Amino acid sequence: MTRISLREDIAELMAAYAHCLDDGELAAWPDFFTSDAWYRVVPRENFERDLPLSTLSLQGHGMMRDRLYGVESTIFHAPYYQRHILSQTHIVSHEDDTIEARTNYLVLRTKRDLPPEIFNTGVYHDRIVATPQGLKFAQRFCVFDNDLIPNSLIFPI
Amino acid sequence: MSPHQAPPANAKDIASPWRDDGSSRIPSPVYTSREIYDLELERIFYGKHWSYVGLEIEVPEAGCFKRTAIGERSVIMIRNRKGEINVLENRCAHRAMRFCQERSGKVKTLVCPYHQWNYNHDGKLLGVPFQRGVKGNGGMPEDFSLEDHPLNRLKVEVRNGVVFACFDHEVEDLETYLGPEILACFDRTFDGRQLTLHGYSRQRIPGNWKLMMENIKDPYHPGLLHTWFVTFGLWRADNESQLRIDEKGRHAAMLSRRAQKVTENVAEGVTSFRQNMTLHDMRLLDIVQEDWWGQHTVCMTTVFPNVIFQQQVNSLSTRQIIPVGPDAFDFVWTHFGFAEDSEEMTQRRLTQANLFGPAGFVSADDGEVIEFSQEGFRQAPEFSTLCELGGRDVGPTEHNVTETLIRGMYRYWREVMEL
Ligand code: FES
Ligand SMILES: [Fe+2]
Numbered sequence: 411m412t413r414i415s416l417r418e419d420i421a422e423l424m425a426a427y428a429h430c431l432d433d434g435e436l437a438a439w440p441d442f443f444t445s446d447a448w449y450r451v452v453p454r455e456n457f458e459r460d461l462p463l464s465t466l467s468l469q470g471h472g473m474m475r476d477r478l479y480g481v482e483s484t485i486f487h488a489p490y491y492q493r494h495i496l497s498q499t500h501i502v503s504h505e506d507d508t509i510e511a512r513t514n515y516l517v518l519r520t521k522r523d524l525p526p527e528i529f530n531t532g533v534y535h536d537r538i539v540a541t542p543q544g545l546k547f548a549q550r551f552c553v554f555d556n557d558l559i560p561n562s563l564i565f566p567i
Numbered sequence: 568m569s570p571h572q573a574p575p576a577n578a579k580d581i582a583s584p585w586r587d588d589g590s591s592r593i594p595s596p597v598y599t600s601r602e603i604y605d606l607e608l609e610r611i612f613y614g615k616h617w618s619y620v621g622l623e624i625e626v627p628e629a630g631c632f633k634r635t636a637i638g639e640r641s642v643i644m645i646r647n648r649k650g651e652i653n654v655l656e657n658r659c660a661h662r663a664m665r666f667c668q669e670r671s672g673k674v675k676t677l678v679c680p681y682h683q684w685n686y687n688h689d690g691k692l693l694g695v696p697f698q699r700g701v702k703g704n705g706g707m708p709e710d711f712s713l714e715d716h717p718l719n720r721l722k723v724e725v726r727n728g729v730v731f732a733c734f735d736h737e738v739e740d741l742e743t744y745l746g747p748e749i750l751a752c753f754d755r756t757f758d759g760r761q762l763t764l765h766g767y768s769r770q771r772i773p774g775n776w777k778l779m780m781e782n783i784k785d786p787y788h789p790g791l792l793h794t795w796f797v798t799f800g801l802w803r804a805d806n807e808s809q810l811r812i813d814e815k816g817r818h819a820a821m822l823s824r825r826a827q828k829v830t831e832n833v834a835e836g837v838t839s840f841r842q843n844m845t846l847h848d849m850r851l852l853d854i855v856q857e858d859w860w861g862q863h864t865v866c867m868t869t870v871f872p873n874v875i876f877q878q879q880v881n882s883l884s885t886r887q888i889i890p891v892g893p894d895a896f897d898f899v900w901t902h903f904g905f906a907e908d909s910e911e912m913t914q915r916r917l918t919q920a921n922l923f924g925p926a927g928f929v930s931a932d933d934g935e936v937i938e939f940s941q942e943g944f945r946q947a948p949e950f951s952t953l954c955e956l957g958g959r960d961v962g963p964t965e966h967n968v969t970e971t972l973i974r975g976m977y978r979y980w981r982e983v984m985e986l
Binding site: 459462470471476486561563564 | 921925
């Protein structure tokens with residue numbers, strides 16, 4: 411892969427991921443990951459202090475599907491839209507087929523009857539791998555800056 | 568009343584919103600009124616009640632501190648050189664500055680940046696710059712004494728690794744405060760074993776702080792709101808359970824035993840049960856019985872006014888309530904395990920943590936319903952809740968179909984608030 415086309419492919423992966431969560435089919439969300447990938451949403455406080463607790467920690471497609479089932483069928487919550495605004499991706503390292511990357515994100519939440527609000531902001535710590543089906547996340551840690559989650563966090567970010 | 572006037576610290580200045588002598592119908596203003604809230608801070612959070620502050624392991628060495636709050640007052644839990652835990656109010660004795668802004672850290676002394684007043688780990692003032700002036704000019708008056716200006720030091724009790732504090736030094740001892748029933752539940756988890764810290768989750772819930780206490784004293788809702796519990800067989804209406812309550816009615820514990828097998832007939836009356844639903848990944852429910860549980864797989868203990876101790880299968884946490892006005896509170900989850908845990912057990916506790924916290928399968932929805940209850944109270948000041956499942960009285964039970972623990976808390980609340 412040339413440097414340019416790799417950058418383009420990563421940018422497309424990021425954009426498609428955001429589109430999936432904001433406007434697309436939630437059911438397609440696990441497809442962005444390798445089958446045993448680790449997805450975590452973790453407060454920066456825990457991350458920096460090496461405390462292992464996550465707000466959400468899903469390992470593999472099975473747990474991801476279980477989460478989607480929970481989101482859609484069992485967890486009662488106020489309906490809301492979310493919108494991801496992403497920064498350029500910083501490629502930290504690229505060895506063989508594995509890329510370590512960081513992308514800043516801002517997620518806005520819009521509830522019914524209310525103006526949009528900043529819901530969650532942080533950095534994606536990604537490990538991206540090349541697979542026959544294209545680039546996938548082998549690891550995506552959403553390390554968020556918010557000290558407080560505004561009530562609850564339902565959808566993946 | 569001028570806007571600068573202090574809130575009435577005297578209940579006689581507040582008209583009671585209650586319409587009867589009981590505690591089964593709670594009027595909206597109990598959740599929304601600013602003057603009632605101010606009186607709660609005074610009498611409950613700053614009065615003769617023990618508040619949870621943290622776990623001893625959060626401040627492992629001399630000079631290690633953690634900043635937190637009791638009511639709306641910022642406090643610092645800090646370990647001194649003798650190894651004792653102090654809880655000091657985060658308010659400089661000079662000009663009141665809340666000098667500590669970090670959540671946690673380690674310091675030689677506590678220094679207020681404004682004018683560099685310097686305090687030791689016991690809150691004692693060690694020195695102030697220019698006390699004797701500069702070249703004969705200025706300085707503190709002759710009668711200024713460092714001893715007269717320490718940080719406000721709270722009364723502290725540490726029980727098996729858990730730290731409680733109280734602004735009022737006349738408070739009864741912690742053991743008496745908890746009472747034998749609740750003490751037994753507390754000691755079941757905290758029996759002196761060394762704890763390990765797993766981390767924090769923090770959320771702000773836009774509802775009155777008491778709604779969270781009610782939520783954990785309410786065994787009516789889990790099988791109905793938390794569809795996830797029922798769907799995957801973790802909760803049944805006929806689970807063997809016990810509700811315990813202290814003599815005064817202010818604390819409580821809900822203990823129950825998880826059903827070993829879920830079959831159709833036990834799901835009676837619970838529409839959300841789905842016979843053939845299974846998880847794609849069973850690690851979420853990879854429950855391993857621990858010796859110390861005894862016959863119960865769940866024990867949720869509410870200690871008035873600000874903490875819930877959670878043991879839900881293998882997941883352990885303290886949930887601290889920090890009120891921020893009558894219509895919001897911060898909810899801080901501190902997850903922990905035991906030093907003796909195997910690697911697998913630690914992993915299991917962390918995986919089961921997906922059920923809890925602001926994103927939890929069975930607790931994200933608690934925050935949501937609290938928000939909407941608060942909205943309902945705001946729109947109907949004349950409304951009273953109906954808390955009469957299982958009758959109108961207060962007492963322990965051997966079943967889950969009751970709101971008696973909530974009535975207990977309000978019976979006590981009315982006494983203390985004189986409303
Ligand atoms: S306010 Fe703290 S030293 Fe002056
Ligand atoms: Fe609940």
